[in-house]
Amino acid sequence: xxxxITGNKDFIEFYRGKKATFxxxxxxxxxxxxxxxxxxxxxxxxxxxxxxxxxxxxxxxVRSIQDDKNYLKYVQTSALITRAVHTLNPYSNIEILxxxxxxxxxxxxxxxxxxDMKESRRIDDGANINALEVFQKAxxxxxxxxxxxxxIILGESVLAGTTTAKATALALGYDVQDKFSSSFSxxxxxxxxSTITKALSRINKNDDVFSIxxxxxxxxxxxxxxFILGLNNKIPIILAGGTQMACVLLIVNSILKQMDGRIExxxxxxxxxxxxxxxxxxxxxxxxxxxxxxxxxxYANFDxxxxxxxxxxLYNQDEVKDTTAAGASLVYGYLNGLTQEQITLxxxxxxx
Amino acid sequence: xxxxITGNKDFIEFYRGKKATFxxxxxxxxxxxxxxxxxxxxxxxxxxxxxxxxxxxxxxxVRSIQDDKNYLKYVQTSALITRAVHTLNPYSNIEILxxxxxxxxxxxxxxxxxxDMKESRRIDDGANINALEVFQKAxxxxxxxxxxxxxIILGESVLAGTTTAKATALALGYDVQDKFSSSFSxxxxxxxxSTITKALSRINKNDDVFSIxxxxxxxxxxxxxxFILGLNNKIPIILAGGTQMACVLLIVNSILKQMDGRIExxxxxxxxxxxxxxxxxxxxxxxxxxxxxxxxxxYANFDxxxxxxxxxxLYNQDEVKDTTAAGASLVYGYLNGLTQEQITLxxxxxxx
Numbered sequence: 229x230x231x232x233i234t235g236n237k238d239f240i241e242f243y244r245g246k247k248a249t250f251x252x253x254x255x256x257x258x259x260x261x262x263x264x265x266x267x268x269x270x271x272x273x274x275x276x277x278x279x280x281x282x283x284x285x286x287x288x289x290v291r292s293i294q295d296d297k298n299y300l301k302y303v304q305t306s307a308l309i310t311r312a313v314h315t316l317n318p319y320s321n322i323e324i325l326x327x328x329x330x331x332x333x334x335x336x337x338x339x340x341x342x343x344d345m346k347e348s349r350r351i352d353d354g355a356n357i358n359a360l361e362v363f364q365k366a367x368x369x370x371x372x373x374x375x376x377x378x379x380i381i382l383g384e385s386v387l388a389g390t391t392t393a394k395a396t397a398l399a400l401g402y403d404v405q406d407k408f409s410s411s412f413s414x415x416x417x418x419x420x421x422s423t424i425t426k427a428l429s430r431i432n433k434n435d436d437v438f439s440i441x442x443x444x445x446x447x448x449x450x451x452x453x454x455f456i457l458g459l460n461n462k463i464p465i466i467l468a469g470g471t472q473m474a475c476v477l478l479i480v481n482s483i484l485k486q487m488d489g490r491i492e493x494x495x496x497x498x499x500x501x502x503x504x505x506x507x508x509x510x511x512x513x514x515x516x517x518x519x520x521x522x523x524x525x526x527y528a529n530f531d532x533x534x535x536x537x538x539x540x541x542l543y544n545q546d547e548v549k550d551t552t553a554a555g556a557s558l559v560y561g562y563l564n565g566l567t568q569e570q571i572t573l574x575x576x577x578x579x580x
Numbered sequence: 581x582x583x584x585i586t587g588n589k590d591f592i593e594f595y596r597g598k599k600a601t602f603x604x605x606x607x608x609x610x611x612x613x614x615x616x617x618x619x620x621x622x623x624x625x626x627x628x629x630x631x632x633x634x635x636x637x638x639x640x641x642v643r644s645i646q647d648d649k650n651y652l653k654y655v656q657t658s659a660l661i662t663r664a665v666h667t668l669n670p671y672s673n674i675e676i677l678x679x680x681x682x683x684x685x686x687x688x689x690x691x692x693x694x695x696d697m698k699e700s701r702r703i704d705d706g707a708n709i710n711a712l713e714v715f716q717k718a719x720x721x722x723x724x725x726x727x728x729x730x731x732i733i734l735g736e737s738v739l740a741g742t743t744t745a746k747a748t749a750l751a752l753g754y755d756v757q758d759k760f761s762s763s764f765s766x767x768x769x770x771x772x773x774s775t776i777t778k779a780l781s782r783i784n785k786n787d788d789v790f791s792i793x794x795x796x797x798x799x800x801x802x803x804x805x806x807f808i809l810g811l812n813n814k815i816p817i818i819l820a821g822g823t824q825m826a827c828v829l830l831i832v833n834s835i836l837k838q839m840d841g842r843i844e845x846x847x848x849x850x851x852x853x854x855x856x857x858x859x860x861x862x863x864x865x866x867x868x869x870x871x872x873x874x875x876x877x878x879y880a881n882f883d884x885x886x887x888x889x890x891x892x893x894l895y896n897q898d899e900v901k902d903t904t905a906a907g908a909s910l911v912y913g914y915l916n917g918l919t920q921e922q923i924t925l926x927x928x929x930x931x932x
Binding site for chain 2: 289336
């Protein structure tokens, strides 16, 4: 049920039965405003999707969209999976990282870290991020961070985040053109490619890593890279996601190269969802292998083939998208005894 | 599965997956000796019910009644529910508060706090409690109490406790005549009302809160009010129960009024069982709302409709009574991934 992409089974098997703190990194990039770049229920609500994903994950309800009866159609299916796992085998702790949301989630009790960041701009227009500042905030935060559990699962919700991730990886000089777009999603389209092309055209020869990131990246990617380096292998961390988290690893790699540094990465891991097409996992593998350090990575076997629910059937035609830590949550569920059937049933219950 | 009565979902959702210490407050009031006030299997054993509930909860067996084969008929169904949840998803720690038991539970290893209290007298005859002393013992205990878990669930077992609670709320001047008796239980009968009327006739105009409590209350009610004030919002606490715990909140409110004090109550919560009749929950809501401070409160959806067991079917005709923390235990179970089906099956197993 849990399969190895890179490394070996030992890391993930060691965490069987152990307790996780779940950190959810949220940010907005105005890249999501580019017409037809991403498919959502209602594009004028794009800026709220990360916010409501986090509300739904924590509470099982949505507060920032005033459409009480239909709010579920705005919540991403990945968030439903993560909520389902959380209700069946709860995370010990969920904490929110606000990395530049337009609208803060309406939560009390749940710890929300505010980093005084603004949403970033459209990357075709220059993201305009002070990347070094974001990075340094992450380093400081990681160094002070105390984990009461055995490990961290770090998930993200950033709409249009695969576009910024691909642009970032290409801008940093990694040969990922075929590995991100055509293989990892069916979203790839002319708009995505033209957005990335425009973003890349803003990069100059003399740009260092941080100025590249400031132009084509998003706050989550930069912050997460800094967080990993700040943890310095002291707290085990699972990066929850596919291409976006793989991009974070590439950023870490580029920063290390620029600084002539190294990291101990034995406590660093990536977990994602199934890709029906084997080729896709081998692409993810080859991206991760572009790093000069080693990373254990895994994917959870899961699809909605056990469901007859029309929404889930539809979802199942594509691969299971991995935002809001769906893949790592499935791994967390499997590590703690849950089955695909239980998770499917609970997602169906959430939809009723 | 968990529904909000007052406040919002955030408090209870925050405790999903977190660990609880379970404190069980036990005391006897000779009010339970009033003929026909309460229905039990064998009224001459009334003074032992709280004791054996605690034995069953901790051990799954009863020691203080010498009827080895039939002991289950003395254990209250609420205690079966709490035991079922404890075997499926255990409390980290169960500790006993002996607030004036006639017979101490026969337990080793389990921590039992002794407060050197005696059972209180029949309230129709004057309960004769040194209420200030009980209150001060609770304050001191709470101030020294160290919780190794994330929160406390405080349950109670006091036979005839709804009678003393109703008398107490009325004596303190709260307009709860219709809200306690006719709506919360089918126990309401002439004997209960005449007992309360007699108890109230002992109250004088000049009685302050503690002299009122000393006449018509029971040790658990007074102690729990003191415990809440002694904790001072520093340790999150779930009061496990319906009307009795609502009465505790009213006591806290009256003490604060008398002392011209205030409390921060963000870490104070009440959890109870389902009431089939919606009206009952709205009554509980209105009692809680009589407090000048805010309290989050919830009820667990649960009944024995999934069971064919004759005892449980019978029980199901009435609402699920909430003593021995049945309601909060159901909430605790649901927060940690249990389902109504699992709990029902386990209760059935306990009965065989």
